[in-house]
Amino acid sequence: MLSCKEATHVMSAAHERELGLRERIALRLHLLMCRGCRNYERQMDFLRRACGRVGTSTADDKASGD
Amino acid sequence: MNSAGELAPQLAKFRPDLLRFARLQLRDDPLAEDVVQEAMIAALAGRRDFAGRSALKTWVFSILKNKIIDAIRSRERTVNLSALSGEEEAFEEAFDRLFKANGHWQRDHRPGDWGDPEETLRQAQFWQVFDACLNHLPENTARVFMMRELLEFEVDEICTELQISSSNCYVILHRARNNLRGCLERSWFGPGES
Numbered sequence: 001m002l003s004c005k006e007a008t009h010v011m012s013a014a015h016e017r018e019l020g021l022r023e024r025i026a027l028r029l030h031l032l033m034c035r036g037c038r039n040y041e042r043q044m045d046f047l048r049r050a051c052g053r054v055g056t057s058t059a060d061d062k063a064s065g066d
Numbered sequence: 067m068n069s070a071g072e073l074a075p076q077l078a079k080f081r082p083d084l085l086r087f088a089r090l091q092l093r094d095d096p097l098a099e100d101v102v103q104e105a106m107i108a109a110l111a112g113r114r115d116f117a118g119r120s121a122l123k124t125w126v127f128s129i130l131k132n133k134i135i136d137a138i139r140s141r142e143r144t145v146n147l148s149a150l151s152g153e154e155e156a157f158e159e160a161f162d163r164l165f166k167a168n169g170h171w172q173r174d175h176r177p178g179d180w181g182d183p184e185e186t187l188r189q190a191q192f193w194q195v196f197d198a199c200l201n202h203l204p205e206n207t208a209r210v211f212m213m214r215e216l217l218e219f220e221v222d223e224i225c226t227e228l229q230i231s232s233s234n235c236y237v238i239l240h241r242a243r244n245n246l247r248g249c250l251e252r253s254w255f256g257p258g259e260s
Contacts, residue, residue, distance in 0.1 A: 003169025012240040016214070016221045036176035039258070043247055046183045050196055051215035053187060055087035056127050 002030045007037045011044055070110050077106050080123055084130050090200050091134055091212045101137050105130040131217055138213070139227070153204040154241065161244050177247075178258035192254060199249035203242055210235060211242035 002010065007030045010023055019027065031038050084105060088098035109116075109126050116125050164175040171177070186192050203211060210228065213219045219227070221235050230238075251257060 003165075004171045005165045005169040008244070009236075009240055012243050013236055015243075016236065016239065036171045036258070039177040039179055040247075043177055043180055044243060046180055046186075047243055047246055048215065049183055050187060054090065054196070054200075054216055055083045056123055 002026050004030075004034060004037055004040075007031075007034070008040060011037070011041050015044065015048060070113065073110060073113050076122060077109055077126065080126055081106070083123075084126065086197065087127070087130065087216070088134060090197060091209075091216060092137060093201075093205070093208070097137060101133040102130065105133045108133070135217060138209075151204050151206070154207060157204070157241060157245055160248070161241070174257070176258045178251075178255065180250075180255050186254075195250065195254045199246050199253065202249060203245055207238055207242045207245065210238045211246075214239055 007027060010019065010027050013019070014027075031041065081102065084102045085098060088101050089095060092098045092101070105126065108129050112129070116122065120128075164172055166172055180186070200208065200212070210224060210230075213224050213227070214221070221232055221239075224230070224235055225232050
């Protein structure tokens with residue numbers, strides 16, 4: 001059973017590489033039971049999305065209608 | 067097809083964003099000015115290659131990314147990662163404090179719901195906070211993280227480029243994400259749910 005701390009490492013690594021089957025199952029089981037880590041996973045997705053927009057999609061663009 | 071005369075004013079409009087992007091990654095203002103200048107010149111010179119397949123801004127950014135990559139490559143490569151900087155060490159300790167002895171979240175530190183991402187990303191003020199948080203990352207951490215997330219290098223490429231092991235790379239990226247996450251929680255989203 002993964003601890004939350006271990007789960008954070010797996011969730012971060014998932015942004016770099018494909019997880020192995022065991023890792024995936026362990027993580028899914030953990031997430032089923034842990035709301036904090038489910039939020040953490042979404043927060044990590046958010047960070048990636050934000051980083052992908054740095055510079056190219058700022059609020060100013062929308063304001064100036066680009 | 068854009069003439070140089072039509073394109074130049076459009077490029078000038080992007081300049082603040084280009085500069086901001088370059089500064090975040092290079093942390094060296096004169097160098098950032100130089101790469102932006104080079105990218106704008108390259109965009110003007112190569113305007114015939116811009117076939118309108120992507121937005122003009124996206125195209126110019128892809129040119130800038132390559133210029134930043136060149137700048138990173140030509141700069142000193144060695145990253146001293148064997149010794150954690152004081153900052154990085156302090157961060158590791160702060161991260162450990164989020165958890166109980168058994169590795170589960172402390173009640174007060176359990177991550178909360180950050181709401182609708184798109185709505186957040188639309189807010190100009192959010193981007194100021196986000197930039198500030200990126201700027202607060204310790205230098206080595208920032209370098210690895212931005213190569214991964216802003217320049218979209220694969221981990222293998224980062225390892226080769228900076229001569230670090232992949233496990234080291236994973237540790238640094240994990241640290242960077244948690245550092246950013248903590249910063250955004252403090253400065254924008256507020257504490258998690260208990």
